[in-house]
Amino acid sequence: xxxxxxxxxxxxxxxxxxxxxxxxxxxxxxxxxxxxxxxxxxxxxxxxxxxxxxxxxxxxxxxxxxxxxxxxxxxxxxxxxxxxxxxxxxxxxxxxxxxxxxxxxxxxxxxxxxxxxxxxxxxxxxxxxxxxxxxxxxxxxxxxxxxxxxxxxxxxxxxxxxxxxxxxxxxxxxxxxxxxxxxxxxxxxxxxxxxxxxxxxxxxxxxxxxxxxxxxxxxxxxxxxxxxxxxxxxxxxxxxxxxxxxxxxxxxxxxxxxxxxxxxxxxxxxxxxxxxxxxxxxxxxxxxxxxxxxxxxxxxxxxxxxxxxxxxxxxxxxxxxxxxxxxxxxxxxxxxxxxxxxxxxxxxxxxxxxxxxxxx
Ligand code: KG4
Ligand code: ZN
Numbered sequence: 001x002x003x004x005x006x007x008x009x010x011x012x013x014x015x016x017x018x019x020x021x022x023x024x025x026x027x028x029x030x031x032x033x034x035x036x037x038x039x040x041x042x043x044x045x046x047x048x049x050x051x052x053x054x055x056x057x058x059x060x061x062x063x064x065x066x067x068x069x070x071x072x073x074x075x076x077x078x079x080x081x082x083x084x085x086x087x088x089x090x091x092x093x094x095x096x097x098x099x100x101x102x103x104x105x106x107x108x109x110x111x112x113x114x115x116x117x118x119x120x121x122x123x124x125x126x127x128x129x130x131x132x133x134x135x136x137x138x139x140x141x142x143x144x145x146x147x148x149x150x151x152x153x154x155x156x157x158x159x160x161x162x163x164x165x166x167x168x169x170x171x172x173x174x175x176x177x178x179x180x181x182x183x184x185x186x187x188x189x190x191x192x193x194x195x196x197x198x199x200x201x202x203x204x205x206x207x208x209x210x211x212x213x214x215x216x217x218x219x220x221x222x223x224x225x226x227x228x229x230x231x232x233x234x235x236x237x238x239x240x241x242x243x244x245x246x247x248x249x250x251x252x253x254x255x256x257x258x259x260x261x262x263x264x265x266x267x268x269x270x271x272x273x274x275x276x277x278x279x280x281x282x283x284x285x286x287x288x289x290x291x292x293x294x295x296x297x298x299x300x301x302x303x304x305x306x307x308x309x310x311x312x313x314x315x316x317x318x319x320x321x322x323x324x325x326x327x328x329x330x331x332x333x334x335x336x337x338x339x340x341x342x343x344x345x346x347x348x349x350x351x352x353x354x355x356x357x358x359x360x
Contacts, residue, residue, distance in 0.1 A: 011088045011329065012039070014076065014112070015322035016069060018105030019097025019125045020151070021046040021056045023068040024318030027080045027087075028135075028326050035134050036326040040079035041319045042072040051191050055181075062100035069108050076318075085116050089336065091325030094122025095345030096152070102344035110340045119336035121325050126153060126350045128320035129282040131162065132309035135323055140280050140307040145270045148350075149263065149291075150283030151177035151192075154223045155350070156270045159280070162327045165354045168270050169221025176259055176285045179225035183255045186229075186236040187248055197252050198288055204246070204253030209235055211258040213265075221266050221273070228258055256290055264294045268302065277304040287314040 010029045013036070017024035026041035046064050050056050077084060092109035095102055106122065113120035130146050133139060145168070148155045154176040156169040174182065177194060184193025189200060211231050214224040232255050239247050267279055279299060285291065286308055299306045313319055328334040 011326065012082055012086060013089050013091055013322050013326045013329065014073065014087050015091030015123065015318055015325050016073070016105040016109045017093045017125070017128070017316055017318045017321045018065040018069065018101050019093045019095070020101060020316060021050055021061050022316040023065050023072055024316060024321070025069065025072040025076050026318035026322045027076050027082060028319065028322040030326045030330055033330055035139060036323055036330075038135050038319050038323070039082070040076040041317065042075045042079075043317055044068045044072060047192060054185065054191050056098070058098045058100055061098055062104055065101055065104040069104060073108075073112070084112065087116060087118060089113070089119050089121055089325065089329060089334075091121045091123050091321055093125045093128070093321050094343075095125065095348035097125055097344075097346060099344060099346045102346065106342045106344050110337065110342045114340040119338050120340060120342065121329070121334050121336050122342065122344075123321045123324045124348060124350060124353055125316075125321070126150070127162075127353065128324045130157070130159065130165075130280065130350075131324050131327060132282055132313045132320040133280050133307045134327070135313060135319060136308065136310050138307060140278050140305075143276060144278035144280050144307070145267065145274055145276050146280045146282060147263065147267045147270075147286075148283050149176045149281065149285035151175060151181065153283065154225075154263075156221050156266060157350070158274050158276070162324075162331055163333050163353055165350055167351050168273070169223065169266060171223040171225065173224050173226035174229060176223070176225060176263060177283070179228055179259050180256075180285065182229050183232045183252075186233050187252055192284075194285060194288065198256060198290070200249050200252040201256040201290075204249030204251070206250075206253040206257035208247070208250035209254035211254050213258055213262050216262055216265055221270055223262060223266065225259065228255070256288070260288065260291045260294055263291060264298055267295065268298050271302060271304055277302070279304060279306045281306060281308050282314070284315045287311055
């Protein structure tokens with residue numbers, strides 16, 4: 001399966017992201033071993049479609065990806081001025097994610113690759129998030145500590161290079177994004193809950209409700225947000241029936257404060273433990289303004305730097321998948337499929353990509 005393909009210079013990679021509720025397609029271009037640059041991208045969010053159901057409906061997600069993916073691919077090709085035949089490889093998100101949704105992107109990517117006789121390449125969705133700050137105006141350098149905070153994952157990792165990941169801490173129950181989403185639901189806010197809760201929190205006083213910060217005192221970099229959710233539920237039930245908005249805003253602010261507090265404390269502990277001075281924050285929760293400002297302050301105190309993806313690339317997109325594919329190809333560590341068979345991995349730990357030497 002491994003293909004020692006030769007690439008034209010610049011190398012152009014188109015990639016497709018369909019792991020959940022965004023259809024993303026993008027093209028990146030790489031010259032030699034320079035960091036690839038984004039040439040064109042297009043994104044369709046299904047948020048409006050799923051919001052009627054209060055969360056993602058997998059079957060609807062797959063069907064919508066089918067409708068959107070080829071028009072988006074045409075749009076990025078036209079924007080970039082590149083022809084399909086001029087591409088060097090096609091990437092797609094292989095996992096983790098919704099099986100049906102992943103299959104759409106994988107199937108289309110392998111068909112396009114077969115049509116032009118170039119290799120196809122399955123990318124790890126979280127590796128895409130992790131590397132996405134390399135497309136920003138202020139890219140990091142290896143090695144760094146990464147705080148990966150998406151809807152389904154909350155992890156701290158030591159990142160030595162592409163494909164060299166050591167897990168420092170993981171969530172033992174809910175992810176940070178899930179804590180935002182579930183708390184938002186309990187407060188009667190829409191989906192996705194993170195941004196909605198953050199908006200309501202702007203009008204609240206975060207000191208009103210005392211919410212738990214599980215595992216925060218222990219010498220562990222693991223996270224737990226289930227207890228917080230239970231506490232939010234208890235308070236939200238008490239507020240039911242009240243037509244006063246202020247306590248809901250206070251509860252939103254207190255919830256956001258608790259989640260951010262835990263994320264910041266553990267990130268600082270990870271920097272201390274590894275001795276590294278660079279932190280990368282990736283995944284949807286990385287768009288949270290309070291998290292960003294707190295990390296900025298705490299990193300400054302420690303003469304450390306914090307790097308983010310551009311705001312538009314915090315949530316799911318095709319650009320990060322194309323970037324991860326290209327960075328792997330540059331290093332000769334891409335497992336390319338040249339027979340166009342494919343599978344998807346709905347559950348796929350990021351550390352499965354890691355070289356054996358990495359230790360916890
Ligand atoms: O990375 P992502 O787009 O999708 C996954 O791979 O899961 O992350 C989505 C998560 C959701 O839980 C959403 O509520 C959260 O990111 N999120 C936020 C914000 N924007 C998105 N959470 C807090 N504040 C935000 N501004
Ligand atoms: Zn994601």
